[in-house]
Amino acid sequence: MIPANTTGEGGTTVVYGAGTDARTDGGTEAAAGAAAPVLDVYADLRCPYCKRMENELGETMQQLADDGELVLHYHFATFLDDSLGGHGSHRALNALGAAATTGQAPFMAYLRTLYRNQPHEHSDGFGENRMLLGLANDVEGLRSPEFENAVLEMAYHDWVERVSRAFEASGVSGTPAVLFDGRPVAVLDRTGQAVQPEQFTAQIHATG
Numbered sequence: 001m002i003p004a005n006t007t008g009e010g011g012t013t014v015v016y017g018a019g020t021d022a023r024t025d026g027g028t029e030a031a032a033g034a035a036a037p038v039l040d041v042y043a044d045l046r047c048p049y050c051k052r053m054e055n056e057l058g059e060t061m062q063q064l065a066d067d068g069e070l071v072l073h074y075h076f077a078t079f080l081d082d083s084l085g086g087h088g089s090h091r092a093l094n095a096l097g098a099a100a101t102t103g104q105a106p107f108m109a110y111l112r113t114l115y116r117n118q119p120h121e122h123s124d125g126f127g128e129n130r131m132l133l134g135l136a137n138d139v140e141g142l143r144s145p146e147f148e149n150a151v152l153e154m155a156y157h158d159w160v161e162r163v164s165r166a167f168e169a170s171g172v173s174g175t176p177a178v179l180f181d182g183r184p185v186a187v188l189d190r191t192g193q194a195v196q197p198e199q200f201t202a203q204i205h206a207t208g
Helices: 048-066 079-084 088-102 104-116 129-136 145-152 157-168 197-207
Strands: 013-016 020-022 028-030 038-044 071-077 177-180
Touching: 013 088, 013 104, 038 048, 048 071, 048 104, 048 197, 071 088, 071 157, 079 088, 079 157, 088 104, 088 129, 088 145, 088 157, 104 129, 129 145, 177 197
Parallel strands: 038 071
Antiparallel strands: 013 071, 020 028, 038 177
C-alpha cells in the first residue's frame, strides 16, 4: 500500500500544498499552471530537534504552502529506532501514512500533534498503538475504522521501509534538514534551538 498525497518512486515523499492533485495510486500530478518551488523537509518523528523545528516553524511552513509560495515535500527517516532501540519512528510513520491517505489537512494536523506530544527520544512511546490512536482523537476527521486498522495492522509497513531506504540514499546525514529549491535553509541556530519564524521566512524570500 502507498498512501495518497505522496510522490516519487514508491510514493516515498509526502506532499502538502496546492500545487499538486492527489492520485489514488499514492502519487501526485502537477496542477495546471507553473509549479511552485519545493521546500524539502527531512525529519525523524522521534528526533527532538525536529520537534523544535516543527513546533516553532511548522505553522509558518504550512502557511507558505497555503499561500502558494511553495510546496512541502516531507522525507522521513527512522534511524533513531536503530540507534535508540524500539519501533516508534516506524510505527509513527505508518500512522502518518494513514493520515496522508485521509487527506493533506489531516496529515499536517497529525504531524504537528505527534511532534507536540513527542515522548523523550529514549522512550519508545510512539511504539505503542494506543498512543498513536489516542493522539489521532485530537485531529478532526482522522479517527476512523480505516485509520485504526492501518495503525493496528501496520498496513503501510512496506512503504515505511521504502521511505527509510530513500532517506538513507538521499545523502542527508541528519535531521532536521531543510532545502528550498535545492538550497539549504537554516532551521536551527548554533545552540540547537529553532530560528524565529521571521528569520526562516526571510531566507525563503531571499532564496526565491
